[in-house]
Amino acid sequence: AQSVAQPEDQVNVAEGNPLTVKCTYSVSGNPYLFWYVQYPNRGLQFLLKYITGDNLVKGSYGFEAEFNKSQTSFHLKKPSALVSDSALYFCAVRRSYNTDKLIFGTGTRLQVFP
């Protein structure tokens, strides 16, 4: 069965420092991977996706993610964190190749301190 794991409930980082939010996946076949961000009492906003192609995917708001097949990881990164990046981040994988259904990780709360 397809699944994603976000091993960290919370990540704390100082403003200006690089940030990483971790995600590992378990899929059969080629993975379709996504990152979404959720601000308080709001729906999810799409950040980026990996379907195929370059392992380094660039997305919205300066975020990027690196697909690593050997480590089955899709970590979200940003070179310089902003206080406004503080939010809840979800990694997701498409349930199978013939469906749009997504399976979400448990989420990681990112706290950027000034």
Added chain:
Amino acid sequence: GAVVSQHPSWVICKSGTSVKIECRSLDFQATTMFWYRQFPKQSLMLMATSNEGSKATYEQGVEKDKFLINHASLTLSTLTVTSAHPEDSSFYICSATREGASSYEQYFGPGTRLTVT
């Protein structure tokens, strides 16, 4: 583009009453709409998938008679929580995929917070 709205953004109702939540794709036609439920500090749990003009497909463990889904058009899906109870209090989020697109993205609405007293 690809904006999804939900109405209402929050609702408080009494136990035993029914509540309808609307999900609209404002600037695109949605092939499929999804309904999720999110408990505090938890992930999104898919409740059901709906396609225009056909019956919704419910995930295992979701009561179809309690959570009625109607997908009347390519831009509107509704979720009705029937005979609501306090345990139905949650944040309900819908999403949609764009007709004809191969981007594999789901576009999410802002969510509806339901509180049952």
